[in-house]
Amino acid sequence: MSTLLTHNNSGRGSSGSTSGGRTTTGTGxxxxxxxxxxxxxxxxxxxxxxxxxxxxxxxxxxxxxxxxxxxxxxxxxxxxxxxxxxxxxxxxxxxxxxxxxxxxxxxxxxxxxxxxxxxxxxxxxxxxxxxxxxxxxxxxxxxxxxxxxxxxxxxxxxPDGTTAAGGNEAPGSAAGDGLRILLENAGWWPVVATVCAVVFTA
Known part of the structure; x- marks a missing residue:
């Protein structure tokens, strides 16, 4: 669990990230x-x-x-x-x-x-x-x-989360991946995906 939470905070461009680098649009x-x-x-x-x-x-x-x-x-x-x-x-x-x-x-x-x-x-x-x-x-x-x-x-x-533009990674994408992995491990990912599909097609 702790590994997933750490990964959740490490996505380039996310508010708690100190990794810098580039993201698609740049942040900060x-x-x-x-x-x-x-x-x-x-x-x-x-x-x-x-x-x-x-x-x-x-x-x-x-x-x-x-x-x-x-x-x-x-x-x-x-x-x-x-x-x-x-x-x-x-x-x-x-x-x-x-x-x-x-x-x-x-x-x-x-x-x-x-x-x-x-x-x-x-x-x-x-x-x-x-x-x-x-x-x-x-x-x-x-x-x-x-x-x-x-x-x-x-x-x-x-500031934390600052990245330059011109990269291939969307800002905070690792955070989204971390949440998806956490939900998959908890068995909730299919349910969340279905709810999102219904909400955005309604």
Whole structure:
């Protein structure tokens, strides 16, 4: 029974799913950066936090919430940190010069993640803008000193159930399959199927 209930909650795109991936229509917030191709963390396809990032295969490091004090704002849970292998270079309108900073993206533990190293210019422009600190969307990106180095910090955490469009699996389809299997094992599936047939043909 417990296996069936777990399966019931694991369908991509269902409200309790943290598997990410793609579904036919996509679920949750749509990618809003780089012309609607990327999530705030830089990934085109979300995935389970703690996995390697899909494009650059960055291996994350898990830090407890108490070790995230350098991050502006409050983390209520541990988080996986994805340290980008390359820094970002951008033009800062305030200082009127190019600046280069290391980048760390983070996703809350047991969540859907959108972190990935992304050098697409449109994505970077959407994320950083003109480089002005005041203009940053601080719910997604911020700047802070990490071990004495000014670092771009990106929150790549996405709501449970988030998937990208373009897959072959209908959102939450595994949940429907789990319910069907549960009813079959209980001997009720033929009855439910007959009732549904009568209701939809009446």
């Amino acid at each position: 917030p749509a990618p809003a950066y780089g012309g609607g191709r990327y999530y705030g963390g830089g990934a085109a396809v979300p995935y389970r936090a703690g996995s390697r990032s899909p494009t650059r295969s960055i291996a994350p490091v898990l830090l407890g919430a108490s070790f995230l004090a350098f991050w502006p704002g409050l983390w209520l849970t541990s988080a996986y940190l994805y340290n980008h292998p390359r820094p970002y270079t951008y033009y800062n309108a305030s200082s009127e010069q190019n600046e280069t900073k290391p980048v760390t993206c983070a996703c809350a533990e047991n969540s859907v993640c959108g972190c990935d190293d992304n050098d697409d210019k449109q994505y970077m422009n959407d994320l950083i803008g003109n480089g002005s600190y005041d203009a940053l969307n601080k719910s997604v990106v911020n700047v802070a000193n990490v071990n004495g180095t000014s670092t771009i910090l990106i929150n790549g955490t996405l």
